[in-house]
Amino acid sequence: MMYRAYQTFANLHNPIRLFASASERVSNNWFGNFTLNPMQRLAAHYEQISLLGFTHTRPDFKIKEIVDSFGESKRVSEEILHSTHFCNLLRFKKDGIEGQPKILLVAPMSGHFATLLAGTIKTLLKDHEVYLTDWLNIRDIPVSSGEFDFDSYIEHIIQFLQYIGPGTHLMAVCQPTVACLAATAIMSEDKNPCVPASLILMAGPIDVSQSPTKVNELATSKPMSWFEEKLIGIIPDQFGGVGRRVYPGFLQLMAFMSMNPERHADSFKKLYEYRVNGDNEKADVIHDFYEEYFAIMDLSAPFYLETIKKVFMDRDLAIGGLTYQGRLVNPKLIKKTFLLTVEGERDDICGIGQTLAAQDLCSGLPGYMKSHHLQAGVGHYGIFNGKRWDTQIYPVVRNVIQSAL
Structure with a gap:
């Protein structure tokens, strides 16, 4: 049930992220040469939305x-x-x-x-x-x-x-x-x-x-039975591993993020500020990190x-x-x-x-x-x-x- 509920939410949320990603590209292509304009701010918001979600496909290493x-x-x-x-x-x-x-x-x-x-x-x-x-x-x-x-x-x-x-x-x-x-x-x-x-x-x-x-x-704070009952999910039928028992990657990532929520919130704030101010090199570093960080595997x-x-x-x-x-x-x-x-x-x-x-x-x-x-x-x-x-x-x-x- 846990994995199926997550996947249902992801299926509903993914179109929103895809729309935001496309809107970001349009805004940058049309208005990216003008600093401190409303469309640039909007593009920065779209970028944040498009990043806020998990993917399950390995990214490219980008080592050419x-x-x-x-x-x-x-x-x-x-x-x-x-x-x-x-x-x-x-x-x-x-x-x-x-x-x-x-x-x-x-x-x-x-x-x-x-x-x-x-x-x-x-x-x-x-x-x-x-x-x-x-x-x-x-x-x-x-x-x-x-x-x-x-x-x-x-x-x-x-x-x-x-x-x-x-x-x-x-x-x-x-x-x-x-x-x-x-x-x-x-x-x-x-x-x-x-x-x-x-x-x-x-x-x-x-x-x-x-x-x-x-x-x-x-x-070490919980018995093994707790980990088995609370953290193990079953792969739903839309994937090749249907029926497998797994520890879902989204649980692991959320656990890591909960250790430093303020740092992650600050990073997304800086991403927006860097984009609006035209400091794209610093913004790209944050974007690339979270693009990789949010690519998860079970x-x-x-x-x-x-x-x-x-x-x-x-x-x-x-x-x-x-x-x-x-x-x-x-x-x-x-x-x-x-x-x-x-x-x-x-x-x-x-x-x-x-x-x-x-x-x-x-x-x-x-x-x-x-x-x-x-x-x-x-x-x-x-x-x-x-x-x-x-x-x-x-x-x-x-x-x-x-x-x-």
Whole structure:
């Protein structure tokens, strides 16, 4: 009932948004050259209305070229190298460039598409051959394709590393840090030749008992039965995944937005003011962010519920109890993978110390193979996107990868 009610509202609201978007274009095309006129103000209002709604289709990465570390412009194209029912392994190919360090960037399954990492990818492409987990929206995947659970997540990471080949570096942003550490531990125990050369864990919940945030408190304040009864919906019959049990992306996004409602309201106010005053560059930054932020995907119910229990409630990895396909995950067995953990001073989703905990779990690594970076002045999003990511965090990541070659 919950999902069907949301979809009914979305079906009614979408024509209004489409009308507002079309009216915005007409207003700008006819009157956009005149500053401080009524039609420009109207266009700014239309823009706000057209943005206020969720979409369920992955946006474009918009990475057509990059400027590398030598100042040279290189064309970029996307390739699907391998596919499963639930994910495409993408490669961002740069024209005329071969032999750079290979890095698999694992995107979170947290209600957003992998395009949320477009800024991360563009920066990594300066010096690396970048591969990406492009997770598909579970609401479009038929039930006949099977379920997707926590083990499936780890399995995909191992499978993709083996597909790319030896010497690949593994980077996880937020939620997949647990799965990536587990995959590296399992591959290390198996002496798999494709074990990651380095493991970069950024702002992830390795041990949520450290500096708990509102997100952590919510996940531990209710019994599992509450999550199953209140947060799980059924895909309605107008989509390919009809009948699937999911944690709807719109619930996840609304939960995130409720943590900082004043900030989001202020952003929309600034968007209007920038447009009216002709400061389109600043307005475009806000518009592009929310266009991506409001593109949402659902999560498989088994994966979501297991994540709540294993990562947040029971802290399985932190206390040595996480299993993969019945096998105990033992990070102490990681011997050949350089480790970098990255945290943000103002992160209100993964508190300080939660990612750093991986350092102690990987006790089999000598000190020179482990490093940590705490970035001053950034929140969760700023760890992997924006100016400080580009100028202060990325150089640390690049140096660790170079050390592991």
